[in-house]
Amino acid sequence: MALKKQAYKRKPNTYVKKKPYVEQRKPNIPVKVEALADVIYFKDGMTVLDFAEALHRPVAEIVKKLMFMKILASQTQTLDREIVELLTMDYGLELKDEVKTDMTKFEELTIEDDPKNMVERPAVVTIMGHVDHGKTTLLDTIRHSRITAGEAGGITQHIGAYQVSRNGKSITFIDTPGHAAFTEMRARGAKITDIVILVVAADDGVMPQTKEALDHARAAKSNIIVAVNKMDKPSANPDRVKQELADLDLLAEDWGGSVPFCSISALKGTGVNELLDTIQLVAEMMELKANPSRLAVGSVIEAKLDKGKGPVATLLVSNGTLRVGDAFVVGTTYGKIRAMNDDLGRTIVEAKPSTAVVVYGLNDVPMAGDAFMVFADEKQSREIALKRSNRQIREEKGVNKTMSLEDFFKKAEGNEKVLRLIIKADTQGSIEAFKGAIDKIKVEGTSIDIVRSGVGAITDTDVSLAEASDAIIIGFDVRPQAAVRDTAATKGVEVRLYDIIYEALDDIEKAMKGMLDPVFEKKMIGEASVRETFTISKVGTIAGCMVTSGIIKRDSLVKIIRDGIVIHEGKMSSLKRFKDDVKEVKTGYDCGIMIESYNDLKVDDVIEASEMQEVKSNA
Numbered sequence: 208m209a210l211k212k213q214a215y216k217r218k219p220n221t222y223v224k225k226k227p228y229v230e231q232r233k234p235n236i237p238v239k240v241e242a243l244a245d246v247i248y249f250k251d252g253m254t255v256l257d258f259a260e261a262l263h264r265p266v267a268e269i270v271k272k273l274m275f276m277k278i279l280a281s282q283t284q285t286l287d288r289e290i291v292e293l294l295t296m297d298y299g300l301e302l303k304d305e306v307k308t309d310m311t312k313f314e315e316l317t318i319e320d321d322p323k324n325m326v327e328r329p330a331v332v333t334i335m336g337h338v339d340h341g342k343t344t345l346l347d348t349i350r351h352s353r354i355t356a357g358e359a360g361g362i363t364q365h366i367g368a369y370q371v372s373r374n375g376k377s378i379t380f381i382d383t384p385g386h387a388a389f390t391e392m393r394a395r396g397a398k399i400t401d402i403v404i405l406v407v408a409a410d411d412g413v414m415p416q417t418k419e420a421l422d423h424a425r426a427a428k429s430n431i432i433v434a435v436n437k438m439d440k441p442s443a444n445p446d447r448v449k450q451e452l453a454d455l456d457l458l459a460e461d462w463g464g465s466v467p468f469c470s471i472s473a474l475k476g477t478g479v480n481e482l483l484d485t486i487q488l489v490a491e492m493m494e495l496k497a498n499p500s501r502l503a504v505g506s507v508i509e510a511k512l513d514k515g516k517g518p519v520a521t522l523l524v525s526n527g528t529l530r531v532g533d534a535f536v537v538g539t540t541y542g543k544i545r546a547m548n549d550d551l552g553r554t555i556v557e558a559k560p561s562t563a564v565v566v567y568g569l570n571d572v573p574m575a576g577d578a579f580m581v582f583a584d585e586k587q588s589r590e591i592a593l594k595r596s597n598r599q600i601r602e603e604k605g606v607n608k609t610m611s612l613e614d615f616f617k618k619a620e621g622n623e624k625v626l627r628l629i630i631k632a633d634t635q636g637s638i639e640a641f642k643g644a645i646d647k648i649k650v651e652g653t654s655i656d657i658v659r660s661g662v663g664a665i666t667d668t669d670v671s672l673a674e675a676s677d678a679i680i681i682g683f684d685v686r687p688q689a690a691v692r693d694t695a696a697t698k699g700v701e702v703r704l705y706d707i708i709y710e711a712l713d714d715i716e717k718a719m720k721g722m723l724d725p726v727f728e729k730k731m732i733g734e735a736s737v738r739e740t741f742t743i744s745k746v747g748t749i750a751g752c753m754v755t756s757g758i759i760k761r762d763s764l765v766k767i768i769r770d771g772i773v774i775h776e777g778k779m780s781s782l783k784r785f786k787d788d789v790k791e792v793k794t795g796y797d798c799g800i801m802i803e804s805y806n807d808l809k810v811d812d813v814i815e816a817s818e819m820q821e822v823k824s825n826a
């Protein structure tokens with residue numbers, strides 16, 4: 208009952224003037240709504256006023272009733288359970304003890320909705336399958352059909368999900384092909400997909416990732432529809448696909464099974480409408496429903512730190528309605544929704560069940576797959592988020608969060624002085640060399656624990672692991688991508704990048720002796736991405752670039768990074784805007800870059816610019 212009160216207490220939001228509430232949304236309490244009508248919930252310290260409010264009766268009336276019971280009470284007087292029970296009986300109602308629910312574990316709650324509030328909701332669909340079988344093409348074709356169908360205003364934005372409508376009904380597609388996103392979300396407890404479209408190329412058949420996708424879809428208990436793609440190819444052999452899937456116990460409807468198979472050409476668009484019809488048919492049979500008249504719950508599809516706008520997240524509303532002004536908890540952070548955009552970049556004020564929206568107003572960047580829930584106000588959201596983040600820290604092996612090489616010695620003043628490292632390098636050789644050398648560093652009372660080492664770029668997984676195990680990430684000739692670097696910065700994970708093993712060893716040894724005192728450090732100042740290349744004889748290769756972050760200066764030191772690995776280091780030989788030589792180019796601008804004695808630039812290479820900067824001592 209106490210919670211029900213909040214629904215009436217909702218503060219008017221600024222947009223209310225423009226668009227009045229059509230319906231009041233109920234807060235998320237795992238209690239049957241109809242039960243509230245004739246039940247009063249007792250809570251410790253219940254006052255006369257609380258009771259009157261719970262009953263929706265005037266306080267004076269309750270005071271009078273108490274007087275009849277020879278109890279003289281003011282409205283702030285607390286009442287014993289027996290007295291409350293007598294009063295409740297007097298009104299012909301039932302008294303129950305308040306359901307104590309740990310709202311900090313909201314993703315574990317089962318929310319019961321009043322069936323009369325339940326309405327049909329769009330299906331949420333994920334496209335999976337082997338690489339190159341056409342997942343991206345299919346997503347694009349479906350999205351494109353929507354635009355040409357004359358959707359009013361806006362240009363599609365990549366927000367990680369989009370909605371199309373067919374026969375007057377919507378379907379929501381999760382636009383993150385690749386199984387990693389799906390598994391990641393599932394691993395974090397998010398069940399967001401109702402239907403999985405398993406794309407299998409008719410000219411290639413079942414491949415390893417087809418099986419993997421099938422395993423994921425089955426484990427998630429999603430309904431499966433098979434899209435047999437590339438039917439336009441002369442070598443297409445749909446029967447082979449059917450046979451190979453039958454061998455994996457996925458039997459097509461026309462072979463006596465229960466799985467719909469659709470023959471399509473994602474490239475030409477043939478069969479795609481039929482696929483959409485099939486999705487709607489399956490969705491209808493699943494009787495997907497949600498209650499728009501409650502505060503929203505759902506999960507994060509994507510999240511990032513936007514330089515101008517702060518933390519930005521795409522949320523999928525699984526139940527309830529999300530509105531601008533709502534205070535909510537997501538993962539271990541919280542926020543108040545300042546603004547929302549849909550997948551066409553349009554400003555919206557509310558999002559109904561099964562829709563994905565970009566929200567602004569978070570205090571931190573959540574992780575994909577994190578659950579969110581709207582609460583009555585920002586204060587409650589903040590408290591719950593704090594409890595959740597404290598719990599997470601406790602659960603993470605009781606180690607202090609975040610660590611930096613500089614404060615290793617200061618932090619490690621206890622008994623155990625363990626420096627935990629995650630090592631990423633461009634070759635196994637570098638890792639072995641580093642490990643061998645590090646074994647030789649002997650500083651009394653300290654030790655080094657290599658939590659993970661591996662070849663390749665620094666990834667989100669490395670950052671998560673570093674965060675969980677209080678480790679520092681050391682990279683040799685590898686770089687984190689911008690998004691990963693942002694995550695590391697947000698989480699306070701230190702990423703140290705080196706080109707020379709000796710320098711890393713030196714820093715580590717100094718840190719262990721408590722004497723790390725960097726004076727100058729090479730600081731990255733900006734990044735540019737190669738969009739096209741031109742080769743001019745006798746001059747060399749000019750890379751047409753876009754500065755994607757920071758600033759690129761004519762006299763910067765540069766590194767060329769391909770697929771997260773440093774492939775060249777050197778200097779720039781020219782920096783131009785159009786035909787003019789320039790000293791610097793800022794984020795968002797095109798420029799032409801030439802690298803001194805290096806002509807092997809390729810599209811999508813990243814040019815990282817850095818300069819020597821004085822580093823403030825931590826002491």
Ligand code: GDP
Nearest residue numbers: 337338339340341342343344436437472473474
């Ligand atoms: P993904 O890795 O599963 O996302 O696959 P893509 O969508 O990137 O497609 C891989 C390649 O197959 C691309 O060259 C597409 O143009 C091509 N492709 C996708 N669908 C079709 C199709 O229906 N017919 C033909 N002929 N090619 C297709």
